[in-house]
Amino acid sequence: xxxxxxxxxxxxxxxxxxxxxxxxxKNGNKYTYDYKDADAAFALNNVAHIPEFxxxxxxxxxxxxxxxxxxxxxxxxxVTHKEPVLLTRPEHREPTKVYLTLLDIGCRNANGSxxxxxxxxxxxxxFESRDIRRVDGVGPIKxxxxxxxxxxxxxxxxxxxxxKTLDGVCGGWAPFFENVLxxxxxxxxxxxxxxxxxxxxxxxxNALMADFEAYFGQGSWNPAFPVTTDxxxxxxVAYFYIENWALSANVKFxxxxxxxxVNGNPLWEPLTDMGIIPIxxxxxxxxxxNSDPRSEFxxxxxxxxxxxxxxxxxxxxxxSRDEWExxxxxxxxxxxxxxxxxxxxxxxxxxxxxxxxxxxxxIPGELKFD
Amino acid sequence: MKTLLESRLSATLLxxxxxxxxxxxxxxxxxxxxxxxxxxxxxxSKGNNYITIYxxxxxxxxxxxxxxxxxxxxxGGVKTNLLLxxxxxxxx
Numbered sequence: 001x002x003x004x005x006x007x008x009x010x011x012x013x014x015x016x017x018x019x020x021x022x023x024x025x026k027n028g029n030k031y032t033y034d035y036k037d038a039d040a041a042f043a044l045n046n047v048a049h050i051p052e053f054x055x056x057x058x059x060x061x062x063x064x065x066x067x068x069x070x071x072x073x074x075x076x077x078x079v080t081h082k083e084p085v086l087l088t089r090p091e092h093r094e095p096t097k098v099y100l101t102l103l104d105i106g107c108r109n110a111n112g113s114x115x116x117x118x119x120x121x122x123x124x125x126x127f128e129s130r131d132i133r134r135v136d137g138v139g140p141i142k143x144x145x146x147x148x149x150x151x152x153x154x155x156x157x158x159x160x161x162x163x164k165t166l167d168g169v170c171g172g173w174a175p176f177f178e179n180v181l182x183x184x185x186x187x188x189x190x191x192x193x194x195x196x197x198x199x200x201x202x203x204x205x206n207a208l209m210a211d212f213e214a215y216f217g218q219g220s221w222n223p224a225f226p227v228t229t230d231x232x233x234x235x236x237v238a239y240f241y242i243e244n245w246a247l248s249a250n251v252k253f254x255x256x257x258x259x260x261x262v263n264g265n266p267l268w269e270p271l272t273d274m275g276i277i278p279i280x281x282x283x284x285x286x287x288x289x290n291s292d293p294r295s296e297f298x299x300x301x302x303x304x305x306x307x308x309x310x311x312x313x314x315x316x317x318x319x320s321r322d323e324w325e326x327x328x329x330x331x332x333x334x335x336x337x338x339x340x341x342x343x344x345x346x347x348x349x350x351x352x353x354x355x356x357x358x359x360x361x362x363i364p365g366e367l368k369f370d
Numbered sequence: 371m372k373t374l375l376e377s378r379l380s381a382t383l384l385x386x387x388x389x390x391x392x393x394x395x396x397x398x399x400x401x402x403x404x405x406x407x408x409x410x411x412x413x414x415s416k417g418n419n420y421i422t423i424y425x426x427x428x429x430x431x432x433x434x435x436x437x438x439x440x441x442x443x444x445x446g447g448v449k450t451n452l453l454l455x456x457x458x459x460x461x462x
Contacts, residue, residue: 101426134426163426 001033001070003055010112015040019055033057036156046078047115049107076109081119082185087184091191091301092175094158096182101163106180116186117246120188120305123180130288130315132176134163142164143173143313144294166289169288170313173288174301177312179303189305193370194325196238198298207238208334208354211252220338236334239353240367242295244282245330249360254280254353280353285328287314296335296353321369326361333357 003019015116018039042048047253059070080103087092088095095109109126110119126132133139146165148212159176162168169178174191181189200208209285222337287293302311302324309318311328339347423432 096423098422099424099426100432103423136426160429 001059003057005055047081047110050077052078063226070263077172085184085187098180104135106184127312128315140289142289150330170301192304194367195299196240200236200238240332243285243330246280322364329359330357
């Protein structure tokens with residue numbers, strides 16, 4: 001018994017693999033062709049996705065001494081750039097594991113490429129579609145698909161769980177993209193975390209209170225900072241706002257899109273400005289599977305490779321950190337809660353944004369990058 | 371007693387059946403295939419460098435046929451890229 005497999009690659013080249021003739025074993029209706037070296041190999045470092053690696057089998061019966069076609073055997077095949085690196089990378093919450101979808105995204109999109117930069121760019125094209133699905137077609141996996149639980153659910157930070165829950169935050173999407181690269185043996189990327197220093201300084205806090213009194217009137221209101229799950233031990237959290245927002249220098253407080261709380265119960269409903277505070281948060285920059293994801297954060301996570309920014313959460317890439325900041329960030333400030341009584345007598349708690357700084361694309365580095 | 375022609379037809383049917391059931395095997399179904407590709411790998415010796423793949427939903431290892439890694443030559447005494455394969459091994 002002997003076999004022949006011919007593979008045509010994306011670049012038009014082809015390779016033929018010969019499985020040499022050897023006696024096969026027959027056990028009832030089962031024929032076995034044992035381990036045997038073929039006479040060729042795939043090109044070194046060349047990524048390949050072969051939906052059907054087809055081996056044409058021929059058989060020669062001792063009675064006749066002539067070869068004749070037997071059948072084809074077919075199997076899907078993935079060839080990675082290098083040996084996968086399966087470690088827990090920095091800012092990951094689990095080791096990289098070769099899930100079929102992660103392998104498929106890498107090999108399918110970088111099919112035919114051997115240059116590492118080209119492989120990274122071709123894989124990211126898939127993320128730019130903002131339509132990342134499992135191999136079984138289920139999806140898309142969303143970015144902040146459920147804003148009520150996204151930041152607190154551990155599953156949203158782990159690619160292994162994102163494949164199951166179909167939801168992830170930036171702390172999940174950045175490792176998700178890096179895992180696809182690690183499976184291709186590419187490990188020179190890193191996760192970068194932009195932030196506005198996480199916590200307001202005393203100077204910033206004083207500025208906030210001064211703005212508050214100027215806006216609402218001295219002693220009229222008693223704002224509070226909302227409970228946050230972010231990793232800040234104490235004190236008001238410093239936030240930044242991801243586009244799209246309609247901010248202006250003379251409006252220091254706007255309504256954001258977290259949620260309303262009515263009589264102590266979280267309530268998802270169209271935001272109200274109560275006739276006092278403008279709603280400045282518009283439909284956001286589209287994220288993975290979500291045209292209007294959450295847009296205020298104490299930090300973010302994107303992937304940097306070869307000094308270029310790849311932001312898998314939003315499916316966009318940038319020449320530099322400064323270009324990312326100028327394009328993605330609307331401003332910086334803090335989030336407060338403000339309780340008002342509406343016309344029906346309900347105590348309605350609004351989350352409002354203090355706008356301390358409006359992002360100026362001419363001033364690079366207004367955010368920190370850890 | 372089967373004639374030679376009948377034997378050939380029987381074998382052909384078995385191999386075609388295998389091609390259609392490859393996906394069932396990938397998903398871990400109990401499957402006894404007469405000609406499934408169990409292992410293909412490059413640049414190393416038999417059995418030491420194919421990649422274990424995990425199912426997205428169950429985390430279970432996806433049973434053979436496995437997928438391949440293109441190992442770098444020169445780094446581990448590897449002189450040539452080899453293609454190894456086996457047929458007729460039932461998944462365990």
